[in-house]
Amino acid sequence: MKSLCHLFDRAASILQPASLTILLLLMYHVAAFASGGIMPQDYPNAGLINNGRWIFFNETFNGNGRTCGSCHREDNNFTIDPKSIASLPDDDPLFVAEREGDNPLAENFEKPELMHKLGLILENTNGFDDLEHNYTMRSVPHLLAMRTSLTPPSDAANDGTDTPPDERTGWSGDGAPTDLSANPELRGRLRDFTVGAIRQHFTKTLNREAGVDFRMPTEYELDALEAFMLSLGRQQEFDDFHLIRMKDERADAGRRNYLGENVAGALNCNACHFNGGANTDPNFDFPPGVTPAAFEMSNRSFAPRVEELIDQPGDILAGGQLPFDDGFGHGSNLFNAPTVIEAADTAPFFHSNQVDTVEAMVAFYATQRHLRNGEVLPPIVGLNGSQVANIGAFLRVLNADENARSAIDLIQRARKLDDMSDRRTNLYLARTEIQDALEVLNGANLHFADAAPLFKKARKLIKRGRLKKAIKKLEQARDAMIDRSGV
Numbered sequence: 001m002k003s004l005c006h007l008f009d010r011a012a013s014i015l016q017p018a019s020l021t022i023l024l025l026l027m028y029h030v031a032a033f034a035s036g037g038i039m040p041q042d043y044p045n046a047g048l049i050n051n052g053r054w055i056f057f058n059e060t061f062n063g064n065g066r067t068c069g070s071c072h073r074e075d076n077n078f079t080i081d082p083k084s085i086a087s088l089p090d091d092d093p094l095f096v097a098e099r100e101g102d103n104p105l106a107e108n109f110e111k112p113e114l115m116h117k118l119g120l121i122l123e124n125t126n127g128f129d130d131l132e133h134n135y136t137m138r139s140v141p142h143l144l145a146m147r148t149s150l151t152p153p154s155d156a157a158n159d160g161t162d163t164p165p166d167e168r169t170g171w172s173g174d175g176a177p178t179d180l181s182a183n184p185e186l187r188g189r190l191r192d193f194t195v196g197a198i199r200q201h202f203t204k205t206l207n208r209e210a211g212v213d214f215r216m217p218t219e220y221e222l223d224a225l226e227a228f229m230l231s232l233g234r235q236q237e238f239d240d241f242h243l244i245r246m247k248d249e250r251a252d253a254g255r256r257n258y259l260g261e262n263v264a265g266a267l268n269c270n271a272c273h274f275n276g277g278a279n280t281d282p283n284f285d286f287p288p289g290v291t292p293a294a295f296e297m298s299n300r301s302f303a304p305r306v307e308e309l310i311d312q313p314g315d316i317l318a319g320g321q322l323p324f325d326d327g328f329g330h331g332s333n334l335f336n337a338p339t340v341i342e343a344a345d346t347a348p349f350f351h352s353n354q355v356d357t358v359e360a361m362v363a364f365y366a367t368q369r370h371l372r373n374g375e376v377l378p379p380i381v382g383l384n385g386s387q388v389a390n391i392g393a394f395l396r397v398l399n400a401d402e403n404a405r406s407a408i409d410l411i412q413r414a415r416k417l418d419d420m421s422d423r424r425t426n427l428y429l430a431r432t433e434i435q436d437a438l439e440v441l442n443g444a445n446l447h448f449a450d451a452a453p454l455f456k457k458a459r460k461l462i463k464r465g466r467l468k469k470a471i472k473k474l475e476q477a478r479d480a481m482i483d484r485s486g487v
């Protein structure tokens with residue numbers, strides 16, 4: 001601060017009043033956003049992204065104390081789950097509904113038992129008219145790779161959803177709760193999601209009055225948050241699954257099963273999650289009744305009806321409390337395909353955290369679906385038990401590879417930063433990625449003799465500040481898992 005004041009004195013003596021105001025504004029800006037940020041300046045849009053990150057984790061919008069980071073935690077892949085929730089102190093703003101005394105959020109804001117046992121957050125996806133009856137309980141999605149997963153289907157590929165929303169966000173692809181007719185400028189884009197998230201999660205009372213219970217974000221804040229969220233995770237489609245080879249034989253069999261080889265029935269995983277992403281396979285001829293065979297890559301919605309299974313955790317752990325979820329719009333059953341590569345370290349899976357483990361998630365697709373209403377639907381993908389495990393292994397290795405890519409990125413960013421605390425943040429996040437890779441591989445005893453030891457070495461090297469060497473080990477770990485020579 002001393003040197004800043006000194007600078008200011010000197011500037012004041014040199015500058016005219018007008019330029020002085022500009023300088024003052026500049027200094028305010030710098031002070032408000034503390035350090036430069038963890039994105040190095042040569043990255044496109046670095047300034048906006050860094051400010052967006054600051055807003056995401058610090059700005060409460062004059063609300064109940066929560067920030068975006070209350071639910072989308074940076075060191076937990078931008079999500080929360082029952083285990084991470086259990087590690088928070090009782091006074092964490094996530095738990096505003098549980099505060100003692102005269103609490104306007106005590107009823108119909110959250111369902112604390114469902115939050116603690118299942119990691120679920122209350123969402124008024126159909127609007128705020130009937131808070132007591134009209135709500136759903138959803139898990140927190142990870143926010144990674146959104147740059148690849150927002151494009152709605154064209155008219156020719158109409159899957160039963162409408163536009164707006166112009167971009168596909170949220171589990172049902174219809175964005176955050178906002179009254180589009182009252183706010184014609186909101187088009188259900190990622191940038192607009194912030195407005196609905198504040199109204200839903202940040203409010204001080206259930207009146208949800210802007211200017212009283214929270215403040216609306218500025219245009220700049222919307223831009224910065226959008227830029228930050230788009231910078232997270234994978235920035236492009238993964239390599240062609242037909243051209244890569246997994247070095248673990250079971251994972252490679254899983255790759256072929258994922259693509260539909262030796263699989264019964266008309267559908268395969270790749271049809272809806274092309275190359276492990278969230279878009280449809282442009283070469284896949286969808287059978288009638290699933291989605292139009294429009295041969296395009298778009299982020300479409302389907303009705304797997306996972307929310308209607310009997311005996312799902314929500315029924316077992318919190319009997320009768322998990323409400324029906326009607327998906328896109330009103331009563332559609334439609335949910336938006338999420339990415340698969342990012343999945344393995346963000347369990348539990350599906351929109352109400354219905355499944356805890358990778359293999360059980362794959363088994364959902366391969367087994368009969370006994371629904372609450374008595375209907376029994378056939379499996380979505382015809383896999384046998386071995387193939388369920390193969391695809392599980394495939395998804396685990398893909399996820400470990402993505403963790404390594406991300407860790408390398410974070411270390412490279414750290415190397416470009418002068419600010420020690422920003423540098424440390426990137427290196428800490430790189431270590432959490434490595435930890436995730438190790439857990440995901442260990443969960444099915446994969447690559448214990450090659451990639452796993454390399455990940456551990458990389459982690460040690462980061463601690464000792466040997467960053468170039470750490471990157472080398474991570475690159476070796478990727479090579480030990482996936483053969484990309486055919487790409």
Ligand code: HEC
Pocket residue numbers: 066067068069070071072121123125138139140141142143146168169170171172175176190193194197198201225229
């Ligand atoms: C109380 C927890 C909570 C807070 C706080 C919160 N979110 Fe979320 N977020 C969720 C949940 C739950 C969903 C899933 C919503 C749905 O499917 O309807 C979600 C979904 C999202 C999505 C959609 C992601 C995707 O993959 O489609 C975005 C974007 C997002 N949040 C951004 C934000 C921003 C920006 C803020 C801060 C202004 C914020 N969230 C604050 C719980 C939260």
Ligand code: HEC
Pocket residue numbers: 171258267268269270271272273290301302303304305306307335336337338339340343346348349350351352361362365380381391
């Ligand atoms: C007909 C299209 C379709 C097919 C085929 C399909 N999925 Fe999905 N997938 C979806 C939809 C839609 C969702 C969202 C479901 C929900 O939460 O309601 C989803 C969710 C997922 C998720 C959850 C991600 C998360 O973050 O929780 C994973 C992982 C996944 N699918 C993997 C697979 C695998 C593996 C296969 C093949 C065995 C497969 N999917 C086949 C459409 C499909």
